[in-house]
Amino acid sequence: MAVQGSGGRALVVGLGVAGISAALRLHQAGWEAVVVERALQRRSGGYFIGLFGSGAASAARLGILDAIGDRRAPGSVVHEVDRTGRRHRGMGFTDLPHRPRMLLRGDVETALFEALPPEVEVRFATVPERIVQYADKAEVTLRDQSTGTGVTERFDLVVGADGLRSTVRRLVFGPDANHLRSLDQIIAAALLDEQVGGFDPHDGLVLAEVGRSAWVWPFADRGPSVLFTYRTDDIDAQFRRPAIDSLRAAFGPRPAGPLLGELLDRFEKADDHLFDSVHQVRMRQWHHDRVVLLGDAAWCLTLFSGLGTSAALAGGELLGTMLERHPGDLPAALGDWEGRMRPYIDYQHAHLGPERVLFMPATRTQRAVRSTLLRSRWTPVLGPALGHLMAASDLTKMKNVDVAAA
Numbered sequence: 286m287a288v289q290g291s292g293g294r295a296l297v298v299g300l301g302v303a304g305i306s307a308a309l310r311l312h313q314a315g316w317e318a319v320v321v322e323r324a325l326q327r328r329s330g331g332y333f334i335g336l337f338g339s340g341a342a343s344a345a346r347l348g349i350l351d352a353i354g355d356r357r358a359p360g361s362v363v364h365e366v367d368r369t370g371r372r373h374r375g376m377g378f379t380d381l382p383h384r385p386r387m388l389l390r391g392d393v394e395t396a397l398f399e400a401l402p403p404e405v406e407v408r409f410a411t412v413p414e415r416i417v418q419y420a421d422k423a424e425v426t427l428r429d430q431s432t433g434t435g436v437t438e439r440f441d442l443v444v445g446a447d448g449l450r451s452t453v454r455r456l457v458f459g460p461d462a463n464h465l466r467s468l469d470q471i472i473a474a475a476l477l478d479e480q481v482g483g484f485d486p487h488d489g490l491v492l493a494e495v496g497r498s499a500w501v502w503p504f505a506d507r508g509p510s511v512l513f514t515y516r517t518d519d520i521d522a523q524f525r526r527p528a529i530d531s532l533r534a535a536f537g538p539r540p541a542g543p544l545l546g547e548l549l550d551r552f553e554k555a556d557d558h559l560f561d562s563v564h565q566v567r568m569r570q571w572h573h574d575r576v577v578l579l580g581d582a583a584w585c586l587t588l589f590s591g592l593g594t595s596a597a598l599a600g601g602e603l604l605g606t607m608l609e610r611h612p613g614d615l616p617a618a619l620g621d622w623e624g625r626m627r628p629y630i631d632y633q634h635a636h637l638g639p640e641r642v643l644f645m646p647a648t649r650t651q652r653a654v655r656s657t658l659l660r661s662r663w664t665p666v667l668g669p670a671l672g673h674l675m676a677a678s679d680l681t682k683m684k685n686v687d688v689a690a691a
């Protein structure tokens with residue numbers, strides 16, 4: 286068992302999957318970890334997550350895989366549907382090779398959080414305001430937003446795991462405009478309390494049109510999650526009105542029909558929803574002296590990769606492993622960490638195309654190709670051949686590679 290604090294003192298900014306997995310593994314590696322989180326309390330619930338092999342391997346080593354569970358519904362079938370109600374067999378995450386676990390984001394965060402030992406201090410409503418790096422320390426000014434008080438503390442390492450619009454990234458690596466690459470797309474997600482009318486509770490639905498799509502992701506033990514995505518040339522305009530108005534405009538002017546109409550109505554009535562623009566984060570380097578970025582803050586892969594949670598888990602775990610391997614040599618640890626993560630992340634950034642088309646075809650040609658492939662997937666001759674091709678593809682291998690293996 287590592288000696289608490291023998292590795293140094295680390296500040297972890299952000300209590301998401303990346304931040305908690307880093308704090309947990311840093312503690313195991315003998316570091317004293319302090320986590321700050323902007324929110325007043327821990328989030329729960331969240332939207333649909335598929336956990337691939339890369340993340341599952343790290344979760345197993347972190348000792349949380351069993352606690353994460355699996356909400357995959359046995360026998361679940363995904364239907365491609367259209368506005369008129371026609372349907373045929375489609376494809377969802379459960380049909381992918383290696384069959385990723387189906388989860389809510391909160392399942393992963395809760396399992397990680399519950400594994401955090403009491404020695405890891407967590408401060409809510411707290412954000413970093415200033416970071417100054419010296420040869421031997423990083424000095425960070427932290428603001429408690431509930432009281433307004435500020436405190437300046439010294440750390441050996443600062444881990445920026447504060448998501449897509451990271452404050453740590455902005456303070457140390459420069460403005461968002463230098464790092465965010467817009468996909469000109471909006472996503473909107475909500476949890477539904479029950480399945481939409483006319484479908485088995487455990488079935489998934491996909492309504493994919495050119496430049497817009499709606500997905501219903503089923504779970505074994507609760508109502509499904511709905512996800513809308515659409516392309517737009519004017520991202521800012523989408524936020525100048527209520528999310529539901531932007532969604533209705535994006536899916537108009539054609540009449541919604543009963544199914545899409547119900548999905549939009551149910552999104553409007555949901556207790557909580559996510560509505561955001563989609564960006565990748567592209568950076569030449571994720572560490573600078575004593576500051577390292579992790580998860581969406583460093584590389585946001587977007588939901589289309591299906592790998593953001595897996596990469597956050599693997600990145601957090603591997604960071605602790607590399608610090609353990611290079612005691613007292615931060616540059617070597619961060620250099621080795623980035624050397625291992627970089628090819629894996631670069632590959633995902635470069636190969637987003639096929640998944641994006643599966644989620645939402647951008648052109649008529651893409652829609653035709655997508656439709657042909659989906660129909661062929663379940664035919665007796667072509668189907669198995671396509672299945673083998675998918676299973677043997679580099680895309681599948683890279684989703685399931687154990688990037689954080691010791």
Ligand SMILES: Cc1cc2nc3c(=O)[nH]c(=O)nc-3n(C[C@H](O)[C@H](O)[C@H](O)COP(=O)(O)OP(=O)(O)OC[C@H]3O[C@@H](n4cnc5c(N)ncnc54)[C@H](O)[C@@H]3O)c2cc1C
Pocket residue numbers: 298299300301302303304321322323324332333334335336390411412413446447448449450451452453472474512559579580581582586587588590591592593594595596597
């Ligand atoms: C609809 C949707 C579906 C997705 N589906 C999948 C999927 O199927 N598979 C998959 O692997 N991934 C999926 N993802 C991506 C995945 O959710 C993210 O990649 C992952 O959660 C990123 O974790 P993170 O810890 O890096 O960032 P976040 O989850 O964004 O966590 C950042 C944390 O930092 C906090 N924070 C922010 N700013 C500050 C600050 N200044 N100071 C202190 N704290 C701060 C935030 O409150 C938050 O708690 C999906 C994403 C979306 C939106």
